Amino acid sequence: MLAATMNRVDPDDPLAGLQVGEHPEPTAPEGWSVVTVRAASLNHHDIWSLRGHGPRNAPLPRVLGSDVAGVDESGNEVLIHSLINDPAWTGDEVLDPRISMLSDFHDGGLAERIAVPTRNLVPKPAGLSFEHAACLPTAWLTAYRMLFVLAGATAGTTVLMQGAGGGVATAVIMLGKAAGVRVWVTGRSEEKRERAVALGAAAAFPPGARLPERVDAVIETVGAATWAHSMKAVRAGGIIVVAGMTSGSHPPLDIERVYLANLRIVGTTMGSRHDLEQLVRLVVDQNLRPPIHEVIPLAETQAGFQAMLAGDLFGKLVARP
Numbered sequence: 001m002l003a004a005t006m007n008r009v010d011p012d013d014p015l016a017g018l019q020v021g022e023h024p025e026p027t028a029p030e031g032w033s034v035v036t037v038r039a040a041s042l043n044h045h046d047i048w049s050l051r052g053h054g055p056r057n058a059p060l061p062r063v064l065g066s067d068v069a070g071v072d073e074s075g076n077e078v079l080i081h082s083l084i085n086d087p088a089w090t091g092d093e094v095l096d097p098r099i100s101m102l103s104d105f106h107d108g109g110l111a112e113r114i115a116v117p118t119r120n121l122v123p124k125p126a127g128l129s130f131e132h133a134a135c136l137p138t139a140w141l142t143a144y145r146m147l148f149v150l151a152g153a154t155a156g157t158t159v160l161m162q163g164a165g166g167g168v169a170t171a172v173i174m175l176g177k178a179a180g181v182r183v184w185v186t187g188r189s190e191e192k193r194e195r196a197v198a199l200g201a202a203a204a205f206p207p208g209a210r211l212p213e214r215v216d217a218v219i220e221t222v223g224a225a226t227w228a229h230s231m232k233a234v235r236a237g238g239i240i241v242v243a244g245m246t247s248g249s250h251p252p253l254d255i256e257r258v259y260l261a262n263l264r265i266v267g268t269t270m271g272s273r274h275d276l277e278q279l280v281r282l283v284v285d286q287n288l289r290p291p292i293h294e295v296i297p298l299a300e301t302q303a304g305f306q307a308m309l310a311g312d313l314f315g316k317l318v319a320r321p
């Protein structure tokens with residue numbers, strides 16, 4: 001079958017290790033199912049894997065892709081919760097010490113077919129296209145957990161999102177607006193700032209801009225480039241929720257401000273299956289449709305990741321086998 005695989009690690013030139021070509025068909029051990037992929041979206045996670053941030057002893061070549069929607073062997077339309085847990089684990093999936101993400105150890109979904117634990121299948125609502133459903137299990141799930149479960153945002157909360165056009169950023173804007181949250185964003189171009197406001201952001205600022213007032217919560221996935229601004233932007237007693245480091249992972253930390261302002265800094269990875277089910281319900285109830293930058297054929301995955309590396313996207317890139 002056709003698949004986008006990681007064949008080797010290259011920290012400086014991640015796409016050098018990416019190949020789109022033939023890969024063996026998946027097989028499903030007991031308790032697993034084969035899903036025919038109808039759409040899979042691209043994520044920075046795939047680029048981090050190609051740079052070598054994934055598990056060191058994982059097999060190569062390995063299919064990339066953690067955001068998948070398709071049809072299972074019984075003909076059910078599904079999306080896939082992409083956290084693979086120890087079979088004995090019973091608590092919140094994200095807290096399993098033996099957790100991995102689809103494509104970390106097991107082949108991911110940028111392929112024609114994928115094998116996953118059957119318990120990871122979540123019914124896809126009929127009114128949601130495969131392309132939109134394939135945006136939910138990674139960036140949108142992470143945004144949902146950051147905003148509602150960790151930041152506790154409700155109607156009237158003010159949240160600063162660092163970034164305007166990214167997968168997580170566009171999800172935070174739309175989910176926040178649907179819940180009555182005042183979402184402010186920073187965006188690197190006037191065009192992205194305007195598009196963010198059109199999508200539902202209450203205001204958009206250039207990176208590092210002085211805000212009209214401090215915010216209750218900051219959603220951070222950019223890292224080094226925005227960290228100092230996030231620390232200044234949050235009010236006393238507020239929270240910074242961190243899920244990424246696109247621009248670098250070692251910004252200075254003003255410890256004095258953390259304790260004097262009683263800040264909380266909370267890290268998070270993805271979300272539980274329950275979070276994903278809640279997210280799907282919210283998306284359907286509020287008739288939300290994740291913004292899609294472009295739908296591309298699976299064969300053009302390389303060009304898609306190039307656009308992601310260049311920061312040219314507004315919303316998700318979705319590949320169709």
Ligand SMILES: NC(=O)c1ccc[n+]([C@@H]2O[C@H](COP(=O)([O-])OP(=O)(O)OC[C@H]3O[C@@H](n4cnc5c(N)ncnc54)[C@H](OP(=O)(O)O)[C@@H]3O)[C@@H](O)[C@H]2O)c1
Pocket residue numbers: 043044045048138139142162163164165166167168169186187188189192221222225242243244245246247268269270308311313315
């Ligand atoms: N921990 C988790 O579970 C989890 C889950 C999902 C994503 N992530 C991570 O979160 C990050 C964002 O994911 P995504 O899906 O939203 O990625 P994306 O779609 O590629 O978006 C990148 C975002 O970063 C913003 N950005 C601002 N300054 C930047 C800079 N100097 N360099 C690069 N980007 C900058 C961009 O802002 P503009 O709008 O101005 O371009 C854009 O909003 C990635 O690093 C990803 O690995 C983590």
